Amino acid sequence: MWNTYLGKRLKGGGYAIKGAFLLLRNEASIQVQAIIGIVMTIAGFYFEISATEWMFQILSIGLVLSTEGLNSAAEEIADFVHPDFHNKIGLIKDIAAGAVFFAALTAVVIGCIIYIPKF
Ligand SMILES: Nc1ncnc2c1ncn2[C@@H]1O[C@H](COP(=O)(O)OP(=O)(O)OP(=O)(O)O)[C@@H](O)[C@H]1O
Numbered sequence: 001m002w003n004t005y006l007g008k009r010l011k012g013g014g015y016a017i018k019g020a021f022l023l024l025r026n027e028a029s030i031q032v033q034a035i036i037g038i039v040m041t042i043a044g045f046y047f048e049i050s051a052t053e054w055m056f057q058i059l060s061i062g063l064v065l066s067t068e069g070l071n072s073a074a075e076e077i078a079d080f081v082h083p084d085f086h087n088k089i090g091l092i093k094d095i096a097a098g099a100v101f102f103a104a105l106t107a108v109v110i111g112c113i114i115y116i117p118k119f
Pocket of ligand 1: 027028075082083085087088089091093
């Protein structure tokens with residue numbers, strides 16, 4: 001069953017879910033972002049945001065969690081291929097963190113657009 005096309009796709013989905021749990025269990029940065037996502041979801045219900053606002057908020061949370069997860073993967077690869085200090089490893093980690101910064105900045109701007117008018 002697992003060797004069929006569908007079986008292989010299901011197995012791939014299983015690895016992805018395992019990866020998501022590993023991120024949530026082991027990565028402090030993902031845990032912080034996930035907590036922020038939960039707080040913003042509670043705020044969304046409290047302020048009764050519109051369907052469009054929900055879509056942007058959910059996209060923002062997903063974007064930040066995804067880039068944060070990819071950043072963690074880049075850090076793992078960097079530490080695996082070169083555990084010692086190296087300027088290039090530092091540059092790779094800084095660039096990966098920069099990607100998270102863009103996502104987080106986008107989420108903050110969207111959050112301000114949604115919630116500032118509600119005060
Ligand atoms: N092996 C290394 N060589 C050179 N610079 C490094 C190295 N490891 C880390 N750095 C520098 O330290 C910064 C922080 O790296 P680190 O691996 O501690 O990530 P982090 O942001 O603290 O994430 P986490 O807490 O999830 O590990 C990097 O962005 C980089 O500038």
